[in-house]
Amino acid sequence: MEEKILEFGRLLRKGGLNVSFSQIADALRATAEVGFQFEDFYHALACTMICEKADKPLFDKMFRLFFLTLPASQHGRENGESQLVSTENTGHIIELARSAEGIGQGRGGGASPALLLVKAVQDGNYSLLNQLAQLAFKSLGNPKRKDLANLEQLIVQAKVSIGWYEAVNRLERIREKEKVNESTYSRWLECLNYLEDRIKELLEEYFVITFGQDALEEIASAANLREKEFYQLNNIEIDEIRKRITKLARKLASKYARRYRRAKHGEIDMRRTVRNALKTGGTPVCLRYRKKKLSKPEIVLLCDVSGSVAVFSEFMLQLVYTIQNRFRSVRSFLFVDRIEEVTNYFHNEDIEAALQEAFSKANFSYSGFSDFGKVFTIFATKYLNSISPKSTLIILGDARNNWRSDERDFLKQISEHVRKVLWFNPQPQSAWDTEDSIMKVYAPYCRQVFECRNLAQLGEVIEAIL
Amino acid sequence: MFGSVEELQKKLAACDYLTDRHVATIVYLALKLQKPLLVEGPAGVGKTELAKVLAQATNSRLIRLQCYEGLDEAKALYEWNYQKQLLRLHVAQTQSKDWEEAKQDIFTPEFLLRRPLLEALSSEEPVVLLIDEVDKSDEEFESFLLEILSDYQVTIPELGTVRSNHIPVVVLTSNSSREFGDALKRRCIHLYLDYPTFERELDIIHLKIPGIKDCLAQQIVSFVQVLRKQRLKKAPSIAETIDWARSIMTLGSKVIDEEIVQGTLSILLKYQSDIDKVYNKVSSLLPEK
Known part of the structure; x- marks a missing residue:
């Protein structure tokens, strides 16, 4: 079992948790104390190996796959049989789906799992939801090993097969027609989330059972949010990252304070030194220093909010506004092929609400395709005069100009006006200057260009501007 | 142990x-x-x-x-009790001891503030x-x-x-x-430690407020549990649930309805913005009868 725990620790590290050796040693001691009764064993590992609540879902998943699913797969293989999802269950559900006609509120029209799903959600019938998840999973047949890389797509396919989108649509209509209240509606959403998670779980279990350790490791590294590329995130992960950004922001803010503290000695403060010398009979034993002034950077953010870059821009805005007091001033602009200032939306405290308001109200898009040239032109003529020459201008964007004119002279004009221009590009460096990306055209006018594809890199670049 | x-x-x-x-x-x-x-x-x-x-x-x-x-x-x-040490030194000065001895005197547990x-x-x-x-x-x-x-x-x-x-x-x-x-x-x-589950919170209410009617306690706890799922600046804690239950008992109501909740919302929620957010939705958050 000790080896198993070591192995498990290694797997968690792969998933992005920092599990230290001493933590593993504690886990070993803890399990020795409470024994291997399932519940206790789980809590013993959890309280020694994870440091943050945010890491719990990942831990749970890995625990389930490693200690429950994986042994089952090895066991199965030894006996020359595969213990896949029991088939009799799914046969049962198909029958249920057929009989759904009867319970389908007199609508008639074919035996569709969608109706069943609507009913399950309305009743909060979790065993039915569970069966639906199995039905959805069955519909995929036997996915191949390489399909694991496209897990999200598989899930969508599975959802389509049980009429997920139709059911969601129906539920929304029922909600409007029957004035369903908030608490019921949130119960519905819980059911839907449960179903989706369940499908994902079934798929992951299938991969681990069929392909063993190897697949498990791939699942672990896919779950590593810090290294996950922004454009691959799904909604749940985006929420998760939002939470993490708030934490990251706090961490960065306190780090900055520490660095500043180390060099806090400024000039000698004569008045306080003399005053203090009275204590020691007029001899200035202790010198007093004037506090060093904090140099707070002024930040101007230009955020591309077209398509896949929007998520990244949103994260960046959230991060910067969370640590707003570390900057002298922050001004922010959103653009696609027009640009507008959105600083004012962020005056109230609720960053999330501000983000929504800014994204919905500001006029930043004309055609929906980014046009950096046009944007730089407008910015240089309309806003540049009001931008302080001391500020650091940060451009967030993929530099994909849709083959439009680059107007590099305007960027040059901008870069001469401000202290420095930084460019954060959310695409992998290998994709720069391919197709319509013109990073190299703009790069000479920037002090630095950073690749900023995931949470880990986002943290690094923010440190660079603090 | x-x-x-x-x-x-x-x-x-x-x-x-x-x-x-x-x-x-x-x-x-x-x-x-x-x-x-x-x-x-x-x-x-x-x-x-x-x-x-x-x-x-x-x-x-x-x-x-x-x-x-x-x-x-x-x-x-810990801290050395400077005042006491100083006093001791003053006393010692009259007895003219050398420094080592004086030091032995003043840095002893007696002068330590724990x-x-x-x-x-x-x-x-x-x-x-x-x-x-x-x-x-x-x-x-x-x-x-x-x-x-x-x-x-x-x-x-x-x-x-x-x-x-x-x-x-x-x-x-x-x-x-x-x-x-x-x-x-x-x-x-x-x-x-997270907010307790429905059953656990119900137990706590019964433990802390003996004599509360079970059906009222259930209503109170289920409303608070729903409230915690809303996006609030500060969700009501157990202590606030207890306070709230006590005040509803004091008001003498047998059930909670929209009016009572709106009147006592400030016991549960401590931010005005949270109260504003919830105030008009109270009826849809209340448990169904």
Whole structure:
């Protein structure tokens, strides 16, 4: 079992948790104390190996796959049989789906799992939801090993097969027609989330059972949010990252304070030194220093909010506004092929609400395709005069100009006006200057260009501007 | 101290502290492995209470160190009682001793002001040391805690090393208003206390307010549970549920309806913006009859 725990620790590290050796040693001691009764064993590992609540879902998943699913797969293989999802269950559900006609509120029209799903959600019938998840999973047949890389797509396919989108649509209509209240509606959403998670779980279990350790490791590294590329995130992960950004922001803010503290000695403060010398009979034993002034950077953010870059821009805005007091001033602009200032939306405290308001109200898009040239032109003529020459201008964007004119002279004009221009590009460096990306055209006018594809890199670049 | 998880759970319950088994398991492990227990969670779920009850259940003295910004060693660990030392020197001057002798006189335990940490380490009897709201302290203090928490000893230059006779039970609590360094986290056993489940909260209400009608208690708890799922600045804690239940009892109502909730919402929610958010939705949040 000790080896198993070591192995498990290694797997968690792969998933992005920092599990230290001493933590593993504690886990070993803890399990020795409470024994291997399932519940206790789980809590013993959890309280020694994870440091943050945010890491719990990942831990749970890995625990389930490693200690429950994986042994089952090895066991199965030894006996020359595969213990896949029991088939009799799914046969049962198909029958249920057929009989759904009867319970389908007199609508008639074919035996569709969608109706069943609507009913399950309305009743909060979790065993039915569970069966639906199995039905959805069955519909995929036997996915191949390489399909694991496209897990999200598989899930969508599975959802389509049980009429997920139709059911969601129906539920929304029922909600409007029957004035369903908030608490019921949130119960519905819980059911839907449960179903989706369940499908994902079934798929992951299938991969681990069929392909063993190897697949498990791939699942672990896919779950590593810090290294996950922004454009691959799904909604749940985006929420998760939002939470993490708030934490990251706090961490960065306190780090900055520490660095500043180390060099806090400024000039000698004569008045306080003399005053203090009275204590020691007029001899200035202790010198007093004037506090060093904090140099707070002024930040101007230009955020591309077209398509896949929007998520990244949103994260960046959230991060910067969370640590707003570390900057002298922050001004922010959103653009696609027009640009507008959105600083004012962020005056109230609720960053999330501000983000929504800014994204919905500001006029930043004309055609929906980014046009950096046009944007730089407008910015240089309309806003540049009001931008302080001391500020650091940060451009967030993929530099994909849709083959439009680059107007590099305007960027040059901008870069001469401000202290420095930084460019954060959310695409992998290998994709720069391919197709319509013109990073190299703009790069000479920037002090630095950073690749900023995931949470880990986002943290690094923010440190660079603090 | 405790032979098993069940025993611990029972002892805690005997002190009016109801916990789930997993909480008891984690506390039990912290005691057994002699490691500090870091309790995190939203305000008002009973983090501090846990430490107090633990002291009661183990028959030890509770020593509490409340953290705040600017807390330093002098306040947390020890300080020399300068005034007393000065007085002593004045007395000594008249007796004309040399410096070495005078030093022997003034740097003795007599002139030492024991602050909570030193007190916990040098205590003869078993103690529970509660370091409350560690997240409020500065980073320097956190790294200073590391030494104490890993070796349970501290060095006073003039006196030598103070080593604890009993390893104290250390409970740290945090509202996570600041991130801790990894070093501190790794030395601790982690316990995340969340809001209680429906059944657990119902039990607590019955325990704290004897004589409340079960159907009213159920309504109260289910409304609070729904409320916690809303996006609020500060969700109502257990303490607030109890206060609210008490005030509804005082008002003499048998059931909760929109009017009563709106009138007493400020007991549950402490931010005006939260109250505004919920005020008009109350009827849709109320449990169905």
